[in-house]
Amino acid sequence: MWNTVYEWLDERLGLNDMYTNLLDRPEPRGNWWNTLGSASLFLFIMQGLTGIFLTVYYTPSPDHAYDSVQYIMEGVAFGWLIRGIHHWGATLMVLVVFIHMLRVFFTASFKYPRELTWLIGIGLLLMTLGMGFTGYLLPWNQRAFWATTVGTQIAGSVPFVGEFILKALRGGPDLSALTLQRFFSAHIWMLPALLAGLIGIHLFLIIKHGESHFPSKED
Amino acid sequence: MSGSNEISRRDFIKVTTGIVGGLIGVAVGLPTISYLIDPALQEGGKDVWVTIGKFEDMQVGIPYPFSFTRVQVNGWERTSSSFGGFAVRKSDDPKDLLILNSRCTHLACTVNWNEQAQGYLCPCHDAKFSIDGEVLDGPPPRPLDVYDQFRLTEDGQIEIFSKAG
Numbered sequence: 001m002w003n004t005v006y007e008w009l010d011e012r013l014g015l016n017d018m019y020t021n022l023l024d025r026p027e028p029r030g031n032w033w034n035t036l037g038s039a040s041l042f043l044f045i046m047q048g049l050t051g052i053f054l055t056v057y058y059t060p061s062p063d064h065a066y067d068s069v070q071y072i073m074e075g076v077a078f079g080w081l082i083r084g085i086h087h088w089g090a091t092l093m094v095l096v097v098f099i100h101m102l103r104v105f106f107t108a109s110f111k112y113p114r115e116l117t118w119l120i121g122i123g124l125l126l127m128t129l130g131m132g133f134t135g136y137l138l139p140w141n142q143r144a145f146w147a148t149t150v151g152t153q154i155a156g157s158v159p160f161v162g163e164f165i166l167k168a169l170r171g172g173p174d175l176s177a178l179t180l181q182r183f184f185s186a187h188i189w190m191l192p193a194l195l196a197g198l199i200g201i202h203l204f205l206i207i208k209h210g211e212s213h214f215p216s217k218e219d
Numbered sequence: 220m221s222g223s224n225e226i227s228r229r230d231f232i233k234v235t236t237g238i239v240g241g242l243i244g245v246a247v248g249l250p251t252i253s254y255l256i257d258p259a260l261q262e263g264g265k266d267v268w269v270t271i272g273k274f275e276d277m278q279v280g281i282p283y284p285f286s287f288t289r290v291q292v293n294g295w296e297r298t299s300s301s302f303g304g305f306a307v308r309k310s311d312d313p314k315d316l317l318i319l320n321s322r323c324t325h326l327a328c329t330v331n332w333n334e335q336a337q338g339y340l341c342p343c344h345d346a347k348f349s350i351d352g353e354v355l356d357g358p359p360p361r362p363l364d365v366y367d368q369f370r371l372t373e374d375g376q377i378e379i380f381s382k383a384g
Contacts, residue, residue: 053251053254053255056254056255057294064295064296067295067296068294068295070295071294071295075294075295076254076257076258077250077253077254077257077260078250078251078253078254078257079254079257081247081250081254082250082251082254085247
């Protein structure tokens with residue numbers, strides 16, 4: 001019964017081919033450092049899921065943001081768990097993505113024909129940092145408020161266009177409801193959509209080129 | 220390769236990954252379900268006794284108006300709702316009270332006692348209720364609701380039992 005269903009689906013979707021090409025593809029002899037890309041992907045999915053669940057209660061408005069986070073932490077069953085995973089997962093993701101970049105650099109995996117994978121990876125790292133920066137404001141506590149004040153101030157120190165950048169980031173000269181709202185929008189829509197798209201290309205390139213061999217003495 | 224009664228290294232890894240992954244999935248998945256449905260499992264406000272006035276202030280045959288406010292906490296927000304009604308005293312016996320809710324049974328406007336009309340009039344759709352809450356005129360589907368649980372305290376106050384909400 002299930003075999004018939006599976007065969008019917010496989011004939012149309014090519015499930016077996018996908019399995020061989022995606023999960024059973026040949027790999028060079030590697031070590032644990034080679035798993036950091038998968039770890040980053042796992043963390044991205046984890047952050048996505050917990051983030052979606054957090055929006056069930058979180059409200060991005062100066063009136064309610066702080067209270068709604070307090071409510072998640074104290075009022076909702078397992079709210080502390082969902083937010084805890086999202087909070088620590090964020091830190092861990094920055095760390096893992098960064099070490100992943102170091103691994104690629106030290107094993108020279110960014111060379112021909114993988115330059116594009118590397119460049120997109122740089123973009124992914126920067127966007128991960130962007131996710132961290134925008135997410136940091138959302139609890140709307142003192143630390144979040146002043147960290148964002150300082151962070152946007154730094155962006156504003158760029159010569160000539162600094163003031164424009166500062167205003168564009170804050171949605172005005174000061175940190176306000178507009179800032180919270182646009183950081184929220186960037187955090188849950190724009191950056192994740194870009195990240196997901198670029199991760200798709202990143203993975204496509206990895207499967208297309210296969211993973212690089214660990215360089216030997218002759219390389 | 221290993222003997223036929225032993226599992227291969229590859230299969231062992233597959234099974235172990237499946238089991239550990241499944242356990243982690245359950246350990247995080249079940250709390251997540253609980254997190255999502257939590258508000259549905261919360262009890263509403265508490266049922267309380269509310270003081271509406273002194274028994275001796277209520278005159279026989281004249282509805283005694285009262286009102287009170289109850290605060291409901293929904294998540295991080297407090298909503299206060301107002302309630303009101305009329306205590307209709309029938310005799311000297313404190314048990315012989317009829318306590319009506321002033322919420323019109325049609326569309327929940329507040330009805331008022333009108334001395335001339337000798338009835339409760341609803342400002343929204345001209346409904347009219349008798350002093351005992353019976354529908355005399357207009358669209359309401361049923362008589363005014365009654366607070367049927369009430370008591371007289373030692374210091375002469377009438378208290379009614381207000382249910383959650």
